[in-house]
Amino acid sequence: MSEPVRQSPCFRFAPSPNGYLHLGHALSALENAKRAQDTGGRLLLRIEDIDPARCTPEFEAAIFEDLHWLGLRWEEPVRRQSEHVDTYRAALGRLEKMGLVYPAFLSRSQIKAHAAQAEQQGRTWPRDPDGALHYPTVERVLDPGEAAARIANGERHALRLDMDKALACVDAPLFWQESGTGEVQEIRADPAAWGDIILWRWDAPSSYHLSVVVDDALQGIAEVVRGRDLYHATSVQRLLQALLGLDPPRYRHHRLVAGGDGRKLSKSEGAAGLRHLRQAGHSPADIRRLVGCVA
Known part of the structure; x- marks a missing residue:
């Protein structure tokens, strides 16, 4: 043979x-x-x-x-x-069918207002690894009819991933293989650190995270070689790979x-x-x- x-x-x-x-x-x-x-x-x-x-x-x-x-x-x-917009929309559709996606309407000023109110009450509002405020979770339970009407009226919005539901759908914990220091290491992913990430914006047909994991899988990328500034973003991408059933590549995050x-x-x-x-x-x-x- x-x-x-x-x-x-x-x-x-x-x-x-x-x-x-x-x-x-x-x-x-x-x-x-x-x-x-x-x-x-x-x-x-x-x-x-x-x-x-x-x-x-x-x-x-x-x-x-x-x-x-x-x-x-x-x-x-x-x-x-x-x-390849249709390819990314198909991936988004799979996540929607799993009940993991919701429309989000809050502006940046409204997000800041939620954070300020929480901090006035003595609570620390979480930030993602890049320092951005987490998106409030209040719209996770927004009435579907109300959301549809607002979208039909042309209200700007994004589609976000319900992080809690998403994490409940995968076998935890998640890891990725990192070879940036020479020897291959198993790094534990922490997607929750990013909150409810954007998957689609009103002014762009896909998010970076969604399109990049789809592309890496379709192109058969064996090892993602990129800057250290994207090290923590790997956690989100490992989650999306797990949700979409995509084989993860190895990662090598080089110095900046x-x-x-x-x-x-x-x-x-x-x-x-x-x-x-x-x-x-x-x-x-x-x-x-x-x-x-x-x-």
């Missing part, structure tokens, strides 16, 4: 075209390329353009230009999230490239932008040295 054919592991660099790439993106792209090379794997490029208000063709074209300049090559075709103030870089920092550095005369080899990827 012949041995089963082993598929090469897949890695992906997945930028959003809502700004120009900076040194932090270069590090992530180079780390993914190196992992693909070291394992005999495949490098994929995914364009995460699920937010139509911020993503533009100009920034997407710049991503291709900057990555080619760095000397990176990837498999075609490139996956664009905007072309800090800006002049010591904080992680943002796309607004032009001095660290690849286009700026290229125009200033830097070479791809210079970029590799700047981010610590000399090989």
Whole structure:
């Protein structure tokens, strides 16, 4: 009997075209390329353009230009999230059928008002790992007829995951495999730390968390290589993978490239932008040295 054919592991660099790439993106792209090379794997490029208000063709074209300049090559075709909205809606529909999704209408100011009232009463209002206030749970039991009428009247809203119900649907605790420190570790996920996360917004057809777990599964990503700033987000993604029956990849969260103030870089920092550095005369080899990827 012949041995089963082993598929090469897949890695992906997945930028959003809502700004120009900076040194932090270069590090992530180079780390993914190196992992693909070291394992005999495949490098994929995914364009995460699920937010139509911020993503533009100009920034997407710049991503291709900057990555080619760095000397990176990837498999075609490139996956664009905007072309797969129906896939994300199908995943959302599965969660809705499980009774885990509810429409949420509160504005940011109303969320802050709930938190302020609780703190005036001596209670600490929870925040997620990124520091954002948890969404109040009052709308979990909102009358369906009232919610439908408000939506029909065009009231802006989001669809959120009822975290308590979701956690009751999976075998707890959840873990993920983390190789960012060298040896593979089993990390216990803590989805509850994020509260009732957004799955769909009125101005975007899916959330980052929902679309990314669907894409990683469909593309057969073996190991997600990304910045340490997304380490805690893995907890939410492990929960969604469990709810949707998706095989989880391994994770490798690499160090971040800090800006002049010591904080992680943002796309607004032009001095660290690849286009700026290229125009200033830097070479791809210079970029590799700047981010610590000399090989």
